[in-house]
Amino acid sequence: MLWVGTASRGLDALDRKREAFMHVDLGPEGNSAYIFSITHDTNRNLWVATNAGLFKVNMTGKGEVDRSHPAIRYFTKQCRVTSDKDGRVWGYLKGSWAFRIRPSAFGNDHIDTLDMQRFGKELWNDDRATSVNGHFVVDPASGRVFGVFPYFIAEYDRATLTPNVVYRVLSNWFALTGRAGRRLQQRQ
Numbered sequence: 001m002l003w004v005g006t007a008s009r010g011l012d013a014l015d016r017k018r019e020a021f022m023h024v025d026l027g028p029e030g031n032s033a034y035i036f037s038i039t040h041d042t043n044r045n046l047w048v049a050t051n052a053g054l055f056k057v058n059m060t061g062k063g064e065v066d067r068s069h070p071a072i073r074y075f076t077k078q079c080r081v082t083s084d085k086d087g088r089v090w091g092y093l094k095g096s097w098a099f100r101i102r103p104s105a106f107g108n109d110h111i112d113t114l115d116m117q118r119f120g121k122e123l124w125n126d127d128r129a130t131s132v133n134g135h136f137v138v139d140p141a142s143g144r145v146f147g148v149f150p151y152f153i154a155e156y157d158r159a160t161l162t163p164n165v166v167y168r169v170l171s172n173w174f175a176l177t178g179r180a181g182r183r184l185q186q187r188q
Contacts, residue, residue, distance in 0.1 A: 005035025
């Protein structure tokens with residue numbers, strides 16, 4: 001499937017067998033949502049981050065949308081997500097907190113909230129529900145996970161979820177690049 005995240009219609013997919021686009025039902029709030037990011041987990045489910053929250057789209061073993069199970073809405077705030085090489089979903093909720101989801105093939109998915117390190121008294125709190133805006137980038141070569149936030153980048157230990165600030169700036173603009181100069185993120 002080719003997934004198309006729209007700015008006002010939610011999620012569409014190209015059905016290659018029929019050579020036609022179909023709308024993927026995310027529910028009343030998701031069907032008119034602005035899509036920010038789309039990723040897969042190890043169970044081939046689709047995670048769709050929108051301005052209306054995070055939606056999990058169940059997939060069949062054939063890689064098609066499971067129409068018998070509607071999309072599950074996990075959060076109601078704007079968010080962004082990515083997944084690591086083990087299929088765990090990393091993300092943030094705008095103005096709220098960062099998270100990691102360990103998808104389960106047999107029941108409830110496990111959601112961990114991520115600690116943020118203190119950086120300036122006015123910017124970050126010591127609690128898990130710190131005000132955060134940003135997203136996550138996973139290095140495809142090493143599998144390392146980085147939280148990209150205003151004023152700093154933190155690498156997260158994938159086992160303990162402990163953040164380590166690896167880069168700080170005095171303004172909230174920077175670019176994060178990968179191999180061959182390919183831009184991964186730019187903040188303004």
